[in-house]
Amino acid sequence: MDYKKMLEEKKRLSEGTDDKSQKIMEQVIRRVIAGDWNMTPDGTKAEKAGVQTSKDRGPRIHDMMRKEFVSCDEEKGILTLAFEVEEWELNPNGVMHGGLIATAMDTTCGMLVRYLSGKLGASTISLNVDYLRPVPLGDRLLVTARVLRIGRKVANLTAEAVRASDGKTADAAAAVFYLGE
Known part of the structure; x- marks a missing residue:
């Protein structure tokens, strides 16, 4: 199903409800950021949907990186998150480590594609990052992910x-x- 058809279907399914899909998207993303990573796109717990979770495995990088919701636009396929640069994230040069920048971009893209596609199993095939300027301690990195295309099996995104x-x-x-499936 292409991206526009998917949005039309979501709108059709939400007709007759008081919740607007934009608000639902924001609520789900905020809950995921708050640590409830195992949410399905409709806002229900993954455990209830029969999806295996990672609750008992301990803290993950997703939990360690301080981030907050900034904005989203379901219709345009855009999500922006802010990541605080902390001491533990610095490389030997005293700026945010490139691997953690890539992680911030991957996390933002992943949340967006997972929500829009409805696929909890969405996983990164490739992530190509161009490092243009250093990000110092105490700064905030505003990561905006944009969907270019969502196909049946593969999604393409950009992030800035x-x-x-x-x-x-x-x-x-x-x-x-x-x-995924």
Whole structure:
């Protein structure tokens, strides 16, 4: 199902409800950020949907990186999250480690594609990151993910990371996700 058809179907299914799909998307993303990672796109617990979870495995990078919801636009396929740069995330040069920048971009793209596709098993096939400017301790990295295409099995996205301190683009990425079963 292509992206536009999927949105039309979501709108059709939500007709007659008081909740707007935009608000539902924001609520689900906020709950995921708050640590309830195992949410299905309709906002129910994955355990109830029969999906295996990772609750008992201990803290994950998703939990360790401080992030917050900034904005989303379901119709345009856009999600923006803010990541605080902390001491433990620094490389030997005293700026955010490139691997954690990639993780922030992958996390944002992953949340977006998981929500829009309805596939809990969405996983990264490739993530190509261009590192343009350093991101210092104490700054915030604003990561905006955009869907280019969601197909039956694969989704293509882009992401841009902007330093909150000066509004300059720090990093850019292209991502491909496998949508799973």
